[in-house]
Ligand SMILES: [Zn+2]
């Protein structure tokens with residue numbers, strides 16, 4: 001499943017454009033936009049994949065933390081779930097313990 005960042009419509013994993021507004025999903029899907037943002041953020045040290053509770057075994061297998069360069073493109077190509085891949089990117093930030101202390 002690919003969610004359009006412009007209109008929020010969901011398109012199948014293999015769609016190249018949004019079924020609603022025709023936006024290019026290789027540029028404007030929420031996962032693509034998120035990945036770009038995380039990669040450009042110097043505070044993001046690594047990127048973790050999160051999966052839905054009922055994700056398929058293929059997606060579960062790929063559930064881990066990746067470096068910014070190695071993180072796989074979503075949706076996962078071999079996903080076998082009937083609704084498609086619903087994995088998401090999550091930032092792993094620099095150690096924020098000290099910063100948190102200062103902020104009180
Ligand atoms: Zn759209």
Ligand SMILES: [Zn+2]
Nearest residue numbers: 056059079080
């Ligand atoms: Zn899957």
Ligand SMILES: [Zn+2]
Nearest residue numbers: 059076085087
């Ligand atoms: Zn997946």
